[in-house]
Amino acid sequence: MHATTTSLNQSIRPASTAKKPRNFRWRVVDIVVASVIGVASGVIFWAWGLAWSPLSAILAFTPGLEGLLAGGWLFAGVLGGLIIRKPGAAVYTEVVAAVVSMLIGTQWGFSTLIWGVVEGLGAEIILALFLYTNWRLGVALLAGAGAGAAVGFLDTTFTSYAALDFGYKAVYFVSAVVSGTVLAGLLSWLAVRGLARTGALSRFAAGREGSRAPSAAIS
Amino acid sequence: MSLLTPTIRPSVVARLNPVAKLAVALIVSCALLLSIDWVSAGVALLLEAGLLLWCGLSARQFLLRTAPVWIAAPMAAVTTVLYGEDSGALLWQFGFISVTEGSTQLGLAIGLRVLAIGLPGIVLLATTDPTDLADGLAQVLRLPARFVLGGLAGLRLVGMFIEDWHSLTLARRARGVGDGGGPRGAARRFFGPAFSLLVISVRRGSKLATAMEARGFGSDEPRTWARPSRVRAADAVLVGIGFAIAGIAIGVAVWAETWSFILA
Amino acid sequence: MLHTPPFPAGHDAQIRAVQIRASGWGWRHAGRHNQAVSGLDLQIEPGERVLLLGASGAGKSTLVHALAGVLGDAEDGDETGSLLIDGRRAAEARGRVGLVLQDPDSQVVLARVGDDVAFGCENLAVPRAEIWPRVRQALTEVGLNLPLDHPTSSLSGGQKQRLALAGVLAMRPGLLLLDEPTANLDPDGVIEVRDAVVRSLDRSGATFVVIEHRVEVWQDVVDRVIVLDPAGGVLADGPTREILSRQGERLATAGVWVPALPPRFPTRSPIAPAETLLRAEGLAVGRVPFGRRAASVVAAGITLNLRAGTATVVTGPNGAGKSTLALTLAGLLKPAGGTLQASDKFAAGIASEPHRWRSQQLLTRIGTVFQDPEHQFLAATVRADLLIGPHALGLSAAEQTSRVDELMHRLRLDHLADANPFTLSGGEKRRMSVATVLATRPRLLVLDEPTFGQDSRTWQELVTLLAELLDEGTALVAVTHDAQFVSALADEEYRLGTPDPIRLGAGAL
Ligand SMILES: Nc1ncnc2c1ncn2[C@@H]1O[C@H](COP(=O)(O)OP(=O)(O)OP(=O)(O)O)[C@@H](O)[C@H]1O
Ligand SMILES: Nc1ncnc2c1ncn2[C@@H]1O[C@H](COP(=O)(O)OP(=O)(O)OP(=O)(O)O)[C@@H](O)[C@H]1O
Ligand SMILES: [Mg+2]
Ligand SMILES: [Mg+2]
Numbered sequence: 001m002h003a004t005t006t007s008l009n010q011s012i013r014p015a016s017t018a019k020k021p022r023n024f025r026w027r028v029v030d031i032v033v034a035s036v037i038g039v040a041s042g043v044i045f046w047a048w049g050l051a052w053s054p055l056s057a058i059l060a061f062t063p064g065l066e067g068l069l070a071g072g073w074l075f076a077g078v079l080g081g082l083i084i085r086k087p088g089a090a091v092y093t094e095v096v097a098a099v100v101s102m103l104i105g106t107q108w109g110f111s112t113l114i115w116g117v118v119e120g121l122g123a124e125i126i127l128a129l130f131l132y133t134n135w136r137l138g139v140a141l142l143a144g145a146g147a148g149a150a151v152g153f154l155d156t157t158f159t160s161y162a163a164l165d166f167g168y169k170a171v172y173f174v175s176a177v178v179s180g181t182v183l184a185g186l187l188s189w190l191a192v193r194g195l196a197r198t199g200a201l202s203r204f205a206a207g208r209e210g211s212r213a214p215s216a217a218i219s
Numbered sequence: 220m221s222l223l224t225p226t227i228r229p230s231v232v233a234r235l236n237p238v239a240k241l242a243v244a245l246i247v248s249c250a251l252l253l254s255i256d257w258v259s260a261g262v263a264l265l266l267e268a269g270l271l272l273w274c275g276l277s278a279r280q281f282l283l284r285t286a287p288v289w290i291a292a293p294m295a296a297v298t299t300v301l302y303g304e305d306s307g308a309l310l311w312q313f314g315f316i317s318v319t320e321g322s323t324q325l326g327l328a329i330g331l332r333v334l335a336i337g338l339p340g341i342v343l344l345a346t347t348d349p350t351d352l353a354d355g356l357a358q359v360l361r362l363p364a365r366f367v368l369g370g371l372a373g374l375r376l377v378g379m380f381i382e383d384w385h386s387l388t389l390a391r392r393a394r395g396v397g398d399g400g401g402p403r404g405a406a407r408r409f410f411g412p413a414f415s416l417l418v419i420s421v422r423r424g425s426k427l428a429t430a431m432e433a434r435g436f437g438s439d440e441p442r443t444w445a446r447p448s449r450v451r452a453a454d455a456v457l458v459g460i461g462f463a464i465a466g467i468a469i470g471v472a473v474w475a476e477t478w479s480f481i482l483a
Numbered sequence: 484m485l486h487t488p489p490f491p492a493g494h495d496a497q498i499r500a501v502q503i504r505a506s507g508w509g510w511r512h513a514g515r516h517n518q519a520v521s522g523l524d525l526q527i528e529p530g531e532r533v534l535l536l537g538a539s540g541a542g543k544s545t546l547v548h549a550l551a552g553v554l555g556d557a558e559d560g561d562e563t564g565s566l567l568i569d570g571r572r573a574a575e576a577r578g579r580v581g582l583v584l585q586d587p588d589s590q591v592v593l594a595r596v597g598d599d600v601a602f603g604c605e606n607l608a609v610p611r612a613e614i615w616p617r618v619r620q621a622l623t624e625v626g627l628n629l630p631l632d633h634p635t636s637s638l639s640g641g642q643k644q645r646l647a648l649a650g651v652l653a654m655r656p657g658l659l660l661l662d663e664p665t666a667n668l669d670p671d672g673v674i675e676v677r678d679a680v681v682r683s684l685d686r687s688g689a690t691f692v693v694i695e696h697r698v699e700v701w702q703d704v705v706d707r708v709i710v711l712d713p714a715g716g717v718l719a720d721g722p723t724r725e726i727l728s729r730q731g732e733r734l735a736t737a738g739v740w741v742p743a744l745p746p747r748f749p750t751r752s753p754i755a756p757a758e759t760l761l762r763a764e765g766l767a768v769g770r771v772p773f774g775r776r777a778a779s780v781v782a783a784g785i786t787l788n789l790r791a792g793t794a795t796v797v798t799g800p801n802g803a804g805k806s807t808l809a810l811t812l813a814g815l816l817k818p819a820g821g822t823l824q825a826s827d828k829f830a831a832g833i834a835s836e837p838h839r840w841r842s843q844q845l846l847t848r849i850g851t852v853f854q855d856p857e858h859q860f861l862a863a864t865v866r867a868d869l870l871i872g873p874h875a876l877g878l879s880a881a882e883q884t885s886r887v888d889e890l891m892h893r894l895r896l897d898h899l900a901d902a903n904p905f906t907l908s909g910g911e912k913r914r915m916s917v918a919t920v921l922a923t924r925p926r927l928l929v930l931d932e933p934t935f936g937q938d939s940r941t942w943q944e945l946v947t948l949l950a951e952l953l954d955e956g957t958a959l960v961a962v963t964h965d966a967q968f969v970s971a972l973a974d975e976e977y978r979l980g981t982p983d984p985i986r987l988g989a990g991a992l
Contacts, residue, residue, distance in 0.1 A: 023556075028437040029428035031366055035373025036424040040417060043377065050287060056298065096370055100377075103344050106287060108333075110248035110340050158252055194414065198863050199903035200421040203559060208513065350594055375594050379636055389815045390859040395846035395875035395923065415861070422857075422905055423589055430590035432553045433582035434650060435606035440578065445601035445614045 024132070026086055029203050034084050038093040041076035042100025048072035049106045064171025066161075067152060071176075071183025073098075073115070074147040077123040079188040081143060082135055083195070083206050090127055090143065094120030115154055122150025123184070135206065141185035148180020149173070231453075232274045232346045238355040239454035240343035243461035248336045250465035254479050257324060259472035260331035266464045267339050274342050284345045288337035296330030349374055354448040364442055372431065376423050380416060387415055500529035501579055501658035501690045503550065507564030509715070510545055510554065512906065517898075519545040521715035523564070532684065532691040534701050534723065537711030538738035538938045539895075539910030543694045544585050546711070547660045549573055550692065551582035568658065578607060581656035585663050585694075585909040585936070587644035588855045596622070596638075597631025599646060603654035614653075621653035624679035626672060640667045640854045640932075641801025648676060652683050659684065661693045663909065665700060666935040667854075669800045669964050673700055696910075696938055699742045702727065710734055738938035746943040748971040749950035754792035760829040760927055760958050761789040761812065761837070767820030768804055768811040778819035781807050782979055785821070789927060794949075794959040794972045799979030805962040806854050806931050808979065812960055813851040813929040814838045829926065846875060850920035854931040854962070856912040860904040865896060865915055868904055872923035890918045893948060895941060910936040917945065921952070928952070930961040934968050946971050 026034075048069075056066045080093025098116025106112055126146040130139050152173035155161050161172060192206055201207020232240070251263055276284070300322050311318040344352075353371040356362045431437065472478040509521035520542035527533055537543050548554045549566055552574040568576040581603060584590050593599040600618045609617070618631070625645040638646060644667045651659065661680070665673040681704050684691050695701055698708075708726050712718040718737055719726050726734075731741040740746075766785040769778035782804035789795060789812070797805050810816045811823065814837025824835045825848075833844055840848070853859050862868035866887060873883040891897045894914040899907060904915055913936050920928060933949075934942055949972060953959055963969065969976060 026365070027428070027555075028365065028369065028432050029425050029555075031369030032372050032376075032428040032431070033421055033424040035370040036376050036420045037373075038370075039373045039377035040380075040420060043380070046287075050290075054294075056294075092366070096373070100374070102340055103349075106291075106337065106340075108336065110244045111252055111336060112340075113245075114252075162255065191417075195418060195421060198418045199905065200418045200425075202514065202903070202906065203425050203555065205558065208558075350598060372592055375592075378594075382636065386853070386858045389810065390853065391861070392842045392845065393813065393815060393849075393851040393853075394859060394861060394919065395842050395872055396861070419857075426584075426586070426589040427592065429548070429553045430584055430647075431592055431602075433551050433580075433584060433590070434592070434603035434654065435578040435581070435656075436602070438578055438606075441608055442605050443608050443611055443614070445598065445605055445611060445618075447611065 024087055026084075026088075030084050030086055030089070033204075034080050034089055034093050035096055037080050037083065038076055038096025039100050041079065041093065041097035043104070045073050045076070045097050045101035046104045046106060049101060049108075064164075064168045065175050067155070067172040067175030067177075068179045070148060070151045070155065071144070071179030071181075074119055074123070074144060074151060074180045074184035075188045075191075077120040077147055078140060078143045078184045079191060081123055081127045082140060082188055082192045083201060083204055085132060085135065085205055087128065087132060088124070090124040091117065091120035094123070094147075111158075115151065118150045118154055119147045122147040122180075137186075137189050140189040141181050144180040144183070144185025144188070145177050146180070147184050148177040151180070152176035232343070233348075234453075235457055236355055236359065236448060236450050236454045237347045237352040238359040238448070239450065239457045240347060241352075241355075242458050244340045244343055246458070246461040246465050247339055247468075250469055251332055251336055254469075254472065255325065255328050255332065256472050256477040256479055257328035257331055258475045258477040259468040260328055260335045262471045263464055263468040264331055264335040264338075266467065267335060270460065271338060271342055275346055276342065280345070281342070285338060285341050288334060288341065291337070292330045292333040295333050296326040298326075299329045300326030351446070351448070354444060354446050358444055358448040359450055365437060368431075368436065369428075372427055373424060376420050376427065380420070383416055383419055387419070498655055498687045498689060499579075499657050500688050501576070502529045502569055503527035503658070503690070504567045504570075505564070508549075508566045509563040510542075510549060510560055512545070512560045513558070514906070515560075515902070518542075518715065519560075520549075520711070521563070523566075523711075523716060525709070525717070525720075527690060527692070529690055530688050531707060532705040533693070534698070534705040534708045535692055535694045535711065536696070536698065536708055536734070536739050537718070538713050539696075539914075539936065539941050540908045541711040541713040543711055544662050544908060547582060547662055547692060547694060550658065551580045551660055552576060553582065579656060580658040580660060581651040581654045582660040583647045583651050583662060583664050585666075586855075586857075587640065587647050587667060588857070590647050591635045591638075591643060592650075594635060595631065596627070596629050596633045596635055596646060599635055600649045600653050603650050607654055607656075609654075617653045617655075618649075621649040624652060624682065625649045626675045626679075639802040639806065641669060641672060644668060645672070645676065645801070648679075652679065655683065655687045656689060657687075658690045658692070659687075661691075661695075663694055663696070663936060665695065665697075666909075667801070667932065667964070669798075670966065672801055673964075677701065677704065696740055696936065698727065698740050702742065710737070710739060712737075735939065738940040740939045740942075745967065746939045746946075749947045751950055751972075752954050753974075754954065754956055757790040757793050758828065759788050759790050759826050761823065761825050763787040763789075763812065763821065763823045765821035766808075766811070766818055766823055768807045768816065769819040770807060770816065778817070780819045783820060785977075785979075787812075787977055789958050789960060791926070791956045791958050792953055793974045794953055794961065795975045795977060796969050796973040797960065797962045797977050797979060798964065798969070803979040805979055809854075809929050809931045809960065809962050810851070812837075813849050814840055814845055815851060843875065846872060846923050846925065848925055849927045849929060850923060850925035852916050852920050852928075852930040852933055856916035857905060859916055859919060863903055864901050865891070865904055865907070866900040868915070869918055869922050872919060876923055886922050890921055893944060894918050895944070910938065910941060913937065914941060914945065921948070925957075927958045928960070930959070930963075932963055932965075933961055934963065934965045942967075 052069055055069055059066045076097035077090035077094030081090035095116045098112045102112040123143040123146050126143040156169040156172055161169060195201050196207040247263060251260055300318055308320045310320065349371060353367045357364050357367040505523045505525040508523040509518050511518045535543050550573055566573055591599060592602050597618055600621055601614050604614045604617055625648045627642060627645040627649060648664055665676055668676060677700055693701055702723050705723055707721065708723050709720045710718040719730050719734060727741055731744055735741045735744040764786050767780045767783035769780040771778045785808065797808060799805055811818055817838045823837060825837055829848065833840060837849060860868055861871055869887045870883055873886055891900060896911065896915055896918065899911060907915060917933055934945060937945060949959060
């Protein structure tokens, strides 16, 4: 019995490991799961928005460091990009998250959507620069930084921070980038690893990379 | 029936096309984003107040839904007064903090702007059923159906979070890992289910995608829509009102010479 | 004996029945070593009605997923041979095919009942004017008499199954695929739904493949049975009556429920003093809706005595509140009214209301199997998940392993020890969820639909296991629609809605 299973495996394995052309079309499962991640992140965005007011009031004593809080709104895009691995995933997930937080109700109203688009683009551009083929930690961190830079630019140009001195703005911008790198880049990368380990991502390349090792161990 | 899929009471606003509501919120927001001054924000807020009166939300619901804005607006205002760009006479100084005529005015402008941008968005969307919104996005704006409906499915799955959380805690209790373990146990009991929730939703999402495909969803063939999403005269009027609010707000601010274009 | 449609003239002109050809077809799920299906050669002609049988885990669901074109691509598994729908690959024929999945819980797409049923029609581009009459008709046919704007989130297990069926019937596809469509339905519902399906087929003339372990439900309305062999290929294929009578013996040993050869019921040796463990008096059960404080009661006035060594079954129509009652008896939901009290001996020094017990205290006293098995999976592999309970009890490592190994062996799960619980077949999931509870040996077992989706062999194994536990003095409450389970085990039947429990079997003596 065991022998037959192994021989079956051997005859089949090559087909699965053969290099397939990358398919960039979104499957239905890509869309739904990206939406699920987006919506769940949106709820966190909203909660983060509530916590933001008191936190930023505290950080306001340290000029410009409020930017450190921006990362709480940036992880969705990186997370979606890392899981779905298709062009547009980062923008889509971030926008869905922004819209959902807006649906529940944020003080930024409709501008949340605009912010979501630009933040998503910030991460997306980095993933695109790597041609959607590299999903290592470094790229995740860079994507987070990209989203941070995007929000740093938006906040210091179009919000109440636009009224602040240049020094404030510079500090704000840098802390937004740092925040994006850590909260969006690092945390998302860790979350994808955790999700993959539970087997929940079995229909995604992101989930199978991690699970290949144990399955090989059994055979 | 949950946080994300509220029960919508029938009202004039609830019957308007969601896309028209979105358009109004977008128009007013964009107009107000162009400048930081208290006149344009104040005028817009006044005009909106007229609209919000007949939005069909009860006073309690209205306050509940808009609570974030009512908290955020004064916070944003105070922060700006204390740390905003200074100009004009110095009113008060304490170390880093300086309050000037200029920063006070900015603070007022920011507070009003948060209200004027926040309120219409929340109220208009609190009176909109997500399914109707999806219908509108796909039929009126012609966004791709695969994405609109996939997104709607995702929204519904997460809308069941509270229910899922409930059954997850029941299951953990039944399996003997529902309590005990001191503070570390408590943390595990919060983060355990919180992560499981994400895991379950992703899994549900994967399965739901299969179920949707099993009912013919996902091809590029044209599909029909069981619920028509039409733009009626009332919707056009609403969008007109949106433009009017934006125009009047900007007009009054320019006339009062408080308008300060943000990119200038 | 090919099926001759009774009303050829009434056929919907636009529906073309689908033809199926499989040659040497096989599939291995990504991450699995064994083929789910292999070496399958099959021809199904347009308009044929087929009952697909086979042991639990034989690959039936995998096959119908493939027919519906939803198995996925090379990323999801390895395909061998060919499977053609009207001469095209199945994934390209999607839309000609309607499939009801095995798990009713995960296939609700939209938030309102009416919209959900309309979803399939919209995807097939049915004109709007035609959609709503179809939706209403489908809902009536499956016996789901709810307003079109009823929220789908508050349906019971059986109601969800009816909803999923209505959604596919309304599509009127050229190939109708049903994966255990009646597993969660009450006995009247089973007949009602089957007749609805047959009416729909008579009208459309579509090709039909149904998976169902209980042969007697469908045997009179299908032309042909195909029995999948877990080792690959088909075990039997041919006209229903002929196969069941000629090869009945062989099929029964392979796990098929052959109506003429029912599985043997275990012999019970009831224990003498059946002491009461838990007593419900005037109990009302319900769930607390989100955002409110008081429970909305779904069933009230329940008086029950749960005694050691005694099996009580709870029956009743879909949506009657059986699952809610089970969760309440299990100490997981707070009673909405009346009293629920454990005997002093059962409580053994803690409070007498089960809902106030701590999770650890519950573990050795009451074990619960949820209606949806997925709700109770916590770990990433079958073995790890089964070990959770024994570990929480603080048993020695050797004891933990021996308990779990024995259970996995008896419930035929040993070859799946390292599989992810969520990727199991429907029947395997059910057995696994029962196993998680048995691993801690509680004194009272609360099982919600413990036997659904089981082939006759695993059914017998499960029932025997439960009978042994009963003889050792375990008390059992089972919510079930399975009449054979009731005959095999029940001492008392509580029919939700009737004032008193009905005494059966040993209890009646
Ligand atoms: N998504 C999946 N990933 C990995 N393995 C799977 C997956 N789905 C099913 N399997 C495995 O493939 C085999 C066949 O499963 P399938 O669901 O087709 O069985 P089935 O005949 O429908 O059984 P049942 O009567 O219990 O529903 C099983 O061993 C199962 O564990
Ligand atoms: N999660 C829930 N939230 C709100 N209402 C629910 C929920 N689950 C079930 N209900 C409602 O409670 C009632 C009883 O449901 P329950 O699941 O106990 O029925 P049941 O007797 O187990 O039915 P079935 O045989 O279909 O499983 C039903 O009318 C159902 O609509
Ligand atoms: Mg199956
Ligand atoms: Mg039930």
